[in-house]
Amino acid sequence: MIRCICVDDEAYASSLLKAYIDKVPFLEFVGSTTSPIEALGWVSENRADLVFLDIQMPELTGLQFLKLAGNKCKVILTTAYPEYALEGYEHDVVDYLLKPIAFDRFLKAVQKAQAILQPIVGIAVSSASTPPTVQNSHAEYMFVKGESKNKFLRINYADILYIEGLKNYVSLYLPQQRVVTYQTLRDLEEQLPQPPFYRVHKSYIISIDKVSMVDGHTLYIQDKQIPIGETFREGFFKLIREKDAT
Structure with missing residues (x-):
């Protein structure tokens, strides 16, 4: 895990960064x-x-902080002022995020940091080495990559409620646990047995056996409301009708 701190005199900026950090499995929020x-x-x-360092601060500027910190940590600059970018890179910062910070741009920056700080260990898996998901021949469970090298978690298909995708990461929601792994939703979709699993949205795969109710273009699994995407509706409702007929 990469331990992160946020240094910013704006509470909103720090809370946004914390929310972003909490979404990424190889990052750990330490404090702000x-x-x-x-x-x-x-x-x-x-x-x-x-x-994550704002440049314009009351006690020290971000650039002064960089000089004092030396090589004791890696820094991603966050600021509303693009004119500081060149000077920041002269201090060997990982990246420069311009406010307001979008999550996809944040993710790109922290992936750079991961490549520097975790060149060997980490959740990233080379396609030439260990495959991200390993299934057994009986198709009752799979193994997904954990947060460290050579760590795999067994996931029983019967335990999966639904799966949410975010760029190159997926969250598998189980009754008492959420498992995050480095893999695309599309790749995972190809490896899951269908049925009971069905993709209902560009960001969601569900287990049809876990659906408690369908109301219009929304389905319910426990207390989670999941939208049914327009391109997936026809196939999903066909599946529902087939289930109803059996």
Whole structure:
């Protein structure tokens, strides 16, 4: 895991970054502060690997922070002022995020950080080495890659409620657990038995056996409401009708 801190004098900016960090399985949110001096203390105590750093701060500027921190951590600059980008790169920052920060741009930046900080271990899996998902011949379960090298988690198909995709990551929702793994939703869809699994949206695959109710273009699994995408509706309702007829 890459331990992250946010240094920004705007509470909204820090809360947004925390929400983004919480979505990425190889990142761990350690804390946020409005004080660059406090953040320097955290870095010197080896409490952070990656710092999201605003440039314009009251006690120290972000560029002054970079000079004092040296090589003790990696830094992604966050600012509303693009004119600081060149000077930031001269200090060997990982990336430069311009506010307001979109999640896809954030993800690109942290993937750069992962490549630097976790060149060997991590959740990224080379397609030439270990495949991201391994199935057994009886199609009762699969193994998905965990958050560290050579760690795999067994997932029973019968336990999967639904699966949510986000870029190159998927979240598998089980009755008492959420498992996040590095894999695309499309690749996972090809490996899941159909039925009971069916893709109902560009971001969701569901287990038809776990659906408690369908209301219009929304289906319900436990307390989760999942939209049925327009391109998937015809096939989904055909499946529902076939289930009803059996």
